[in-house]
Amino acid sequence: MKFSEIKIAQHSGFCTGVRRALDLAEKAVQREKGPVYTWGPLVHNPRVIADLKKKGIEPLSGLKGVPPGILVIRAHGAPPEVYAEARQRGFTILDGTCPSVQKCQKIAAALAQEGKDIVIVGKRGHPEVIGICGWSGDKAVVVENPTEGQELHFTNPVGVLAQTTQNENNFRKVVAVLKDKAPELEVYPTICGATRLRQEAALELAKEVDVMVVIGAHTSSNTMELVKLCRQTGVPVYHIETAAELCREWLQNKDRIGVIAGASTPDVTIEEVIRVMTDYQRPEGQNIEDMYASTLRTLQEGEIISGKVVRIDNDEVLVDIGYKSEGIIPLQELTDKPTSSPEDVVAVGDEINVYVMKVENSEGNPLLSKRKAEHEQAWIELAKAYETGIPIEGEVLQVVKGGLIIFVGLRAFLPASQVGLRYEPNLEKYVGQTLRVRVIELDRTRNKVIVSQKVVLEEELAEKRAALWEELAENQVRKGIVTKLTDFGVFVDLGGIEGLVHISELSWARVKHPSEVVQEGDEIEVMVLGVDRERERVSLGLKQVLPDPWEGVADKYPVGTVQEGIVTHIVSFGAFVQLEPGVEGLVHISQLANHRVAEASEVVQVGEKVKVKILDVNEKDRRISLSIKDVAEEKAEEEYTNYQGEEDTASGMKIGEVLGEILEEKEAEIAEDDEE
Ligand code: SF4
CATH class of the missing domain: 2.40.50.140 (Nucleic acid-binding proteins)
Incomplete structure (x- = not known):
């Protein structure tokens, strides 16, 4: 018999949860005094159980009548009653429950507390499922497949979770069925990362090979799931527990052989199976150890390799690097950044680069550092960045x-x-x-x-400035930030270039100081009035973007009307009067009073409110001529008229009547003179 390849799927053999529980038991028997027990068989593997028994580790199915000692809870976990009874009977508990299983237990307990109905998709009677049911207060219903799901009806909201080794497809199908059976459905896809990766690897390999051999106990739930999955690809699949069950005929005329092992299968069993397979073609002569070793990755301290995160604990992260056992990243080797939880840095399934600090620690796991791998990569990139x-x-x-x-x-x-x-x-x-x-x-x-x-x-600023100099043009309206106020105006940053708004360009009204109009830090719109690229000067105007108060001034202040205004300043030839902010007219010195005026200040003072008559409006040249004198004369005339009216009324005759009499007398005198 000759086949070209025996390929062992990644993630074969003990998962980290099982390995951890085994470590606990083995260390307990070495370190602790008194008997060491496990709650039920630690794994579904008779060979492993037999080995443990040889070491003095006995599996228990009940505590009654058993002399107290150390009780190791297996990776599958146990219901709360087991813990309570063990404590009550004086056992010391070492909890080997896998964190992924603990998560299921917590979800079940929380759902029960919230009064929700609970469905566990898993294998009825499996120790993990029994444990989770216990944490739900025995309120959970176990469903193995979608057909069973069809039988259920709920009136309460329902939470559905998966046994950690469930087939993902089956879980999805059950969830799809339950969606129509409950008023509300919360879904907790609690299939563990290691199971998911193992199932993916099994499917991938089954598609590549001519025959699949799945190794694991016949009672192992996760192994049976692997068998089912591989069969879906149509390839012949054989489930064996030990190498002794292997059949030569299965491999007859097959070129590529695929091997995968369940989570409770020890490495030694996998090695034996490979050895037997290889033996089938021994006449062709190939070294068995080499063949097995060639399927595994070799490691060297200091190298950087990639791996997949398979589990996250509080103090370490486990990474599958294709080595015979998973690599460990201690928490402090995860990152340089301050972090409270490893989950802030990585997630299960992440592909990451790791630095090999030690090929194997005392327990055979490679010690890895993500931080150091990042450093190595960072030095390369920093050197590039420094050079370029x-x-x-x-x-x-x-x-x-x-x-x-x-x-x-x-x-x-x-x-x-x-x-x-x-x-x-x-x-x-x-x-x-x-x-x-x-x-x-x-x-x-x-x-x-x-x-x-x-x-x-x-550099960014220089680039921005260069681009801005290109763009700037007169009459553009731009946004800017007021950076500085001076007596003669304000500086405005247009985004790398500062321009000046002269005080006269700040407002249509007369401005004594720029602070009357803007403050430092204000964002304003300005018009570009001039660009001098050679001297790098930009003049800006603020009033140009504001409404022009001179528009329609002739209609607003008709000639001949009297308006009120404020004297804003006095000059040698008269005084300026503001009719409204931004609109000023001139009262020429000759229009200040009806007597001779040497200086305007003899008649008016700055800030004084005055009445002025509009003599002329020149909107185009922004000029208005005003007169105070005319207002005064008109007022005097009016007062005189009023006075005369009062006098006439006092003598009992109207002025017309008086004048009429005088005229009549004069005419009579003239007539007399003519007759003479
Ligand atoms: S299969 Fe997953 S959940 Fe079960 S013990 Fe292993 S790691 Fe934990």
């Missing part, structure tokens, strides 16, 4: 003496003088921000990286 000058991005982690620590793949120093374009007194505000910086000093031997944001900002 290309800016990089980093998150500010903290304020330290003299500057900031910024994470650019590793911790770099950003001196306070290099943070902003100007000195920045408040560095705290940068913590948590992502900045674009340039590497200005790099020394790997001294572990030194210094970066600058200032140089990046300066």
Whole structure:
């Protein structure tokens, strides 16, 4: 018999949950005094159980009458009653419940407390399912498949969760059925990451090979799921528990053989199966150990490899790197950033790069560091960035003496003088921000990286300025920020270029100081009045973007009408009077009074309210001629007229009557003279 390849699927054999429970039991028997028991068989594998028994670790199915000792709870977990009884009987509990199973137990307990109905999609009677049911207060209903789901009806809201080793497809189908059976359905897809990865690997491999051999106990639920999954591909699938069950005929005329093992299968069983398979073609002569070893990855300290996160605990993360056992990243080797939980950094299923710190620790697991892998990568990228000058991005982690620590793949120093374009007194505000910086000093031997944001900002500003000089043109209306107020005007930043709004261009009204119109920091719209690229000067106007008060002035102030105004200033030839903000007219010195005036201040004072007569309006030249004298004369005439009227009334005759009499007398005298 000759086949070209025996391929072992990734993620074969003990999962981390099982390995952890086994470690607990084995360490307990070495370290603790007194008998060591496990609650039920630690794994569904007779061979492993027999080995444990040899070491003095006995599985229990009940506690009554058993001398107290150490009780290891297996990865499948146990109902709360088991814990209570064990404590009551004086057992010391070592809890090996897999964290993924604990998560299911917590969900079930919470749902029960909320008064919701609970469905567990899993294998009835499986120890994990029994345990979860117990944590639900025995309120959960177990459903194995969609057909069973059809039988159910709920009036309460329902929470549905999966046994951790469930087939994902089956879980989805049951959920689809339950959607029509309950008024509300909360779905908790609690299939564990290791199971998911193993199932994916099984399917992938089954599609590639001519025959699949699945190794695992016949009672192992996760192994049976693997068998079902592989069969879906149409490839012949054989389920064996030990190498002794392997049949030569199964591999007859097959070229590529696929092997996968369930979560409770020890490495030694897998090795034996491979050895027997290889034996079938021994005449062709190939070293068995080499063949098995060739299916596994070899590791070297200091190398960077990629792997997939398969489990996250509080103090470590397990990564599948294709080695015979999963690699461990201790919490402190995860990241340089401050973090409270590993889940802030990675998620199950993430592909990550890791640095091999140690090929195997005392328990045979490779010790890995994500942080160091990032450092290695970061040094390469930082060197590139340093050479090319290309800016990089980093998150500010903290304020330290003299500057900031910024994470650019590793911790770099950003001196306070290099943070902003100007000195920045408040560095705290940068913590948590992502900045674009340039590497200005790099020394790997001294572990030194210094970066600058200032140089990046300066360049960006220079680019912006150049573009702005290109764009700027007269009559454009632009937004800007008032940066400085002076006696002669204000400076406005247009986005890299500052322009000046002269005080006379601030408002249509007379302005004594710019602060009457704008303040520093104001965002305003201005019109570009002039651009002098050679001298790099831009003149701006604010009033040009405001409504012109001179528009329609002739209609508003008709000639001959009397208006009220305020004297704004006095000149040698008269006084200016403001009719409204931005509209002023001149009272010529000759129009101030009906007597000779040497200086306008003899008649009016700045700030005085006066009545003026509109003599002329020249809207085009923005000129209005006014007269105070005319108003005074008209007033005097009016007063005189009023006075005369009063006199006549007092003598009992009207002025017409008086004049009539006088005329009559005169005419009579003339007639007499003529007769003579
Ligand atoms: S199969 Fe998953 S849930 Fe079960 S023990 Fe292993 S890791 Fe834990």
